[in-house]
Amino acid sequence: MLFRYPNKKDGVHMFSFSISTWSMRQSLGPLRWTIWNEETKNQEIREEWKPQELELTDLPMEAKQNGLSYLEVCHFQIPSTDASYLAELRASFESASIGFLTLLVDYGDISSPDNIRRESDIAYLCGWIEAAAKAGATAVRVVAGEQPADDAAAIARSCSALKQLALYGAERGVRVVTENFRPLTATLSSWSTIMNNVGSIVPTIIDFGNFQPSEKANGISHGASMAHSIHAKPNYLPDGSVDANELAIMLRILKDRGCNVPLSIIADKGETRWDQIDAIKSLISVL
Template sequence: MANPADRIAVSTWSLHRMLGTTYPHNLDSQAIGPVQETYGEGSESLLDIPSAIANRGINRLELVSFHLPSHDPIYLGELRDALATAEVTLQTLLIDAGDISDPATSARDTDWVWRWIETANALGAERARVIAGKQKPTRDALDLSVKALTTLSERNAGSSVRLTTENWFDLLAEPAQVHYLLDKLDGRIGLNGDFGNWGGPSKYDDLRAIFGRAETCHAKGSFTDGKLDEADYGQCLQAAEEAGYKGPYTLIFDADAPSEWDGIEIEREFILEVLSN
């Protein structure tokens, strides 16, 4: 990705008000739930999104699982065609539910996640991101997550879809847990680093500690009254770049103001300016 513009992606989460509808997850069922107007009626369907972002010069997309209305092969084929027509790469299917670190739910949720990994394969995604777990980071919880992620990687053997996880929830709340998990998995699972999941006085040092292992990044900016916190965003980018991160930056925007496209464009322009210096 020598061209900085090629390092820009966007998530459907950043367009959730435009999409409006979501499809709830039921971890006791492999079925996708009935449509809900979670963020209003919406003005675009998911099938419209590839061309919408391509028209704005972005050619990499991440898809949140609750934005997908169906596992049906015909619909998945339509979405794959829409991506191909727009020349947009499906960078990651973000599997946004499940707790494989909980003994009470690990087996069930591992099977549920696997159904979504199959969908990532059907869509031709580059990656599928799995939540490592939501339990407190005890050794038992971490090892249970390692076991489940190993099972998923073995089921996915031979696929071109790379499985990743993220520095998210209690299980991976600090660099030490991220490194423990990834070391145990020995390359079978990659890392998506997220700017917005960690905070506190050690935030930038903590991000710097893991971004050398990151393959993708959720570049979430903080907005107040429509204004980007450039100091925070800049330090997050600096931490990632100093750690040797070379992958794409996925624009994550969820503030009330400005509009979704305006917020995405502000983040993109800021990142491209940093990368060009």
């Protein structure tokens, strides 16, 4: 059964709002990217400097004050997986009365034909599921795979691993979800094949910005009934403003399909960390 969120008032469809911490990447300090080292056959971390204007543990309260109901947190912005830090992070969400919707793990190729790589990445993802449980996250987003979208064997490997990870998560009270994100799910055909195979045990994030333009409307419509959250990344017009007409079309599809999961605003512009997020949220509220 998919999570459903109470966001209808007097019969009118209303969206609850979230952000991905990707929208805060200029404020939360270093980005700790995970990569695969082919020589050592293991994961390693490469750090990219970013300014530290805000501690991650201070973000839930700030987000609540800015009208959000949930947060989705990128794994590479979590500075530590020590139990003490994860407990502190959990407490920051609880004290702010805001939901830790998803821990977004941006690394892993569970579709790899390399058995060592695939099994190592599955174990790595299990570690993040454990971290999510300690931090109080509802779900962990797992990348379906980095192999080409037309690779049927890779799709089969991905589906098997997603089911394995979903069971691991369920035993720890964490939902495993995936997304139309990265090469294996680059087409509506490959993404829908995976989603149809894994069924309701692995819902999906729908990212507006990751569809091929010709498949965007059909992709949103297809995924609406399986959605865990929506990554509402708008297109921008040449003058830098949000393409409100296209955004309205995407939101209408969700409304018509009865999709009432949280909208995570993905913002790439703005003078401060909140002005563009607030502008997109205000626009969505009137569309």
